[in-house]
Amino acid sequence: MKHPVAAAALILAAFAASTAFAADPAAGKKVAQGTCAVCHGVDGIAKVPDAPHLAGENVGYLVRQLKAFKSGERKHEQMSIIAQSLDDTAMENVSAWYSQIKISVQVPE
């Protein structure tokens, strides 16, 4: 049996690879353009006041929220319906797209 820490590191590395590199952000951009842009923008900056910005958000967080909307664990009038149209691959791709947008912030004085 392998050293438990090394085994854990391998599992983490495999997890990171499956979430970070399997997704196709270019395909996700098409999803964003077709389905999300009117509210969240293709650039991930919200275009309507009640929608959150998605630019630069953690990819795992985005995927979890989309899955939660689809399963009903998280509810919202619009997002609950929109999430039904996304399979796991589309969720991962569109999340990869939004998470890879670089943002900068300027905090108030």
Ligand code: HEC
């Ligand atoms: C009609 C407008 C609209 C469209 C189109 C839309 N969204 Fe949303 N989205 C919202 C609103 C409003 C919320 C805030 C939900 C809430 O208050 O719980 C939201 C929330 C989210 C969240 C949760 C963000 C967070 O910070 O927790 C994610 C992720 C998300 N949307 C992704 C998407 C994706 C991906 C698409 C395209 C496939 C999309 N949305 C299309 C309006 C929209």
